[in-house]
Amino acid sequence: MDVSAVNALPYEDFVIFFGNVVEKCPLITAAVWAKRPFVSLAALETAISEFIDALPESGKEGILRCHPDLAGRDLQSGTLTRESREEQAGAGMDALNSAEASRMAQLNEEYKQRFGFPFVICARMNDKANILRQLSERCQNERATERARGIAEVKKICRLRLQALVLSDAPNKL
Numbered sequence: 695m696d697v698s699a700v701n702a703l704p705y706e707d708f709v710i711f712f713g714n715v716v717e718k719c720p721l722i723t724a725a726v727w728a729k730r731p732f733v734s735l736a737a738l739e740t741a742i743s744e745f746i747d748a749l750p751e752s753g754k755e756g757i758l759r760c761h762p763d764l765a766g767r768d769l770q771s772g773t774l775t776r777e778s779r780e781e782q783a784g785a786g787m788d789a790l791n792s793a794e795a796s797r798m799a800q801l802n803e804e805y806k807q808r809f810g811f812p813f814v815i816c817a818r819m820n821d822k823a824n825i826l827r828q829l830s831e832r833c834q835n836e837r838a839t840e841r842a843r844g845i846a847e848v849k850k851i852c853r854l855r856l857q858a859l860v861l862s863d864a865p866n867k868l
């Protein structure tokens with residue numbers, strides 16, 4: 695799908711197609727539709743990034759709270775979004791041994807207790823060992839540092855989701 699095809703999408707289709715580039719935040723996609731025409735896919739990504747940056751800190755934390763835990767309840771109950779399921783499986787989150795699973799659950803809880811939002815990391819850019827190490831290290835940070843770090847990870851996830859969508863021929867199915 696090239697950028698002219700993206701620019702030609704009515705907002706209903708645009709939101710269906712790009713609505714989960716930020717996990718469970720179709721409002722962001724719906725808002726940036728009004729910024730068309732995009733000169734490139736990178737310009738669409740920039741529009742999303744700028745929208746997020748303009749939110750108050752409470753809005754940024756809201757975005758983080760829309761993310762499922764890694765190896766958490768949604769993975770176990772099969773209720774992850776397709777994108778999240780693929781990302782988590784790619785990082786081995788669906789194949790943790792019992793020691794790893796309980797460490798992950800314990801650290802995820804500790805992180806949420808401390809910050810009031812979940813630990814977010816771009817799973818496609820990390821493996822299991824790296825995720826566990828970063829989760830443990832990042833529990834020590836300040837809240838504002840973690841809010842910014844989590845949002846930076848959301849943007850990495852968004853970039854990879856956008857690329858996957860635009861490279862696929864999925865729009866033909868709209």
Ligand code: 2AL
Nearest residue numbers: 762778781814815816817
């Ligand atoms: C996720 C997710 O669902 N996909 C990803 O890359 N990271 N969740 C998370 N809490 O980091």
